[in-house]
Amino acid sequence: MKVEIVSIGTEILLGDIVNTNSQYLSKELALLGLDVYNQQVVGDNEERIMEAFELAFSRSDIVITTGGLGPTDDDMTKEVASKYFDRELVEDKYSREKIEDYFKSMGKSMPKNNLKQALYPKDSIVVENNNGTAPGIIIEAKGKVMIIMPGPPNEIKPMFEENIKSYLGNKTNAVLYSKVVKIIGIGESSVAEKIKDIIDNQTNPTVAPYAKNGEVELRLTAKANDKAEGLRLIEPVLNDIRERLKENIYSISNETIEEVLGKTLINKNLTLASAESCTGGLIASTLISYPGISEVFMEGAVTYSNNAKIRRLGVRKDTLDSYGAVSEQVAIEMAKGICKTAGTDIGISTTGIAGPGGGTPEKPVGLVYIGICINGKAYAKRYLFKGNRSKVRKLTTICALDMIRREVENIS
């Protein structure tokens, strides 16, 4: 079954935004075993949107559109779709109420043009949007299907995951079953080297490595008739990979590092606090994106200034003067300090030079110390990260969380 993605929005044609929606959808469609042979991008223009629809349906069975569902006049995806399918636009009462509630809860009056977002082509399926005011729409007609989705990536992803995926799954027979192995601590090329023969020789499942933000993912994808067969095909290959990469693997269930770490801490009844300098709250903020974390994450301190390091964490002025704020010694005292003042089992700390300024030949941009205090012992590790400010801070955060994970896994 052929699927075509039509992205609608002048902002894409002007290069104001990168079309990550097409990439996300393409990847998901490939995993469903659906073929994408063409993608189009077209601006907010009635005639050209219509041409794009005609072209897409001349060669594809399913057309997925993104964008053009906003409240303003230049948003016209639904209007053109209703013309294309010759179905009048009618109001969805539930969507209208949701939009009205949204504005009421914000204590704002609803601009009239927002009601446009509650319209849909008659006799089509309205798909709930839990992250925005524009619902999605599925139109089935003449053996073809059009799936209309909003533009913002943070609305598309949950909508696809929650509703569209299962709808499309029913349209295809072979299922693709996949397993994601997540790895921190060795780079993509080292991973590839260690399992080169597996990658080269496997056809079902296929094994593909991806690198992102300091992590490596291996995606194992099996084509099977059902989930049980998929699992059976994947299992021996997965076991082989686990034996070779050992403790570098932190998840085989597509969890995030904060989720894995949070669950382990809760299981083992261990509490944690953080003292951050260069990461500036990113460790705390990452941990807290796992909802269960409140049971074990007691407190975070963002001690950016020397003064705060001394006052909040009890880092000694002597240590700061002798070794500098970015040093192994300060990282250790920070970790010990937060452990003590927060009364937790584990303390994690970061101090480093995230850049762009502040680097010297001895302490260049990218130099980071991560300190940990656990079970009475405290130590720090030295890292030299490449990349801009944001990347250095992200890599530090990932390494810090992984450092805790490795320590905690050894505690019975």
Added chain:
Amino acid sequence: MKVEIVSIGTEILLGDIVNTNSQYLSKELALLGLDVYNQQVVGDNEERIMEAFELAFSRSDIVITTGGLGPTDDDMTKEVASKYFDRELVEDKYSREKIEDYFKSMGKSMPKNNLKQALYPKDSIVVENNNGTAPGIIIEAKGKVMIIMPGPPNEIKPMFEENIKSYLGNKTNAVLYSKVVKIIGIGESSVAEKIKDIIDNQTNPTVAPYAKNGEVELRLTAKANDKAEGLRLIEPVLNDIRERLKENIYSISNETIEEVLGKTLINKNLTLASAESCTGGLIASTLISYPGISEVFMEGAVTYSNNAKIRRLGVRKDTLDSYGAVSEQVAIEMAKGICKTAGTDIGISTTGIAGPGGGTPEKPVGLVYIGICINGKAYAKRYLFKGNRSKVRKLTTICALDMIRREVENIS
């Protein structure tokens, strides 16, 4: 003059890579005053590439292709182009020598299929590639132009910058000059309503609104002969918009909220500290992404547990018991507390229910109080945000930073 971008590569259709080339080229073309009305993505398939070329030339004057210039058999952009224009492929001696030299300098023997990269359709222009082995090609025929470029972004950018830009510049006279107005505090539809007549009646500059992550952007784009004229065209429209949207506008220079806030705090010599519950470090972490912030951002506390709120910030147990952790009263005490213990001019605090669990009918998921303590006064605002955990936390962060900005702007 209409330009169309045709991206060639099955890896894009599989979602393995994001099509950043199209975004880069679109932005550059817009700045040259060239109109991009369509983009296409097509896989490594002769028939479909030919169809894409035919379609593109049926509606555009210039077609720019990216990708499909590699040494393997599935790279066939030049082959299809030579068929489309009916010109035989001949070898470019200079390119051949460059490729041979490249392999010699790497101490490797050249695979024969690499010579394919030195071929070009007869009578066309060969464009040097200083970052790879595949040269670019410009074909002029029948009043149309095809510009063939390689796929890797690090080859495309310098090639466009060094050679293609000046070639295209000669084909157009006008430049596009644009200004971005950034807004927090009112939604996209309210912005659109307030300046509807401007959006509807303006043709030069055009005015287009975009919403993202709790912010709204207005892009004013003028077509002019030079930058000075562009500025002259934009100025009166910009002034009109500023008068209508007033303090909701936080930047007209495409800065981030943390940058604007950071600069204002430094200018006015005001120090800041944060006490975060539901945002869990996201405010501190966002502030710290502005490198200059260390001068004024003294300290952040992530006080997720009641215990930490009491111990670190001096929130009274009474207040927590009577009103609950998510309350106006606690937000105020948190803001006062961090101000006092950190010794800063301003304290900002958040407490809320980010979800997915923890909501009740009285205090639903999305309920957030943001507290501020400044200049001896302290108060909190109530918000009810829609969206998942991550969105609630992001919106809270944006609103908190904006709340500080509005207060600080009034301080002389």
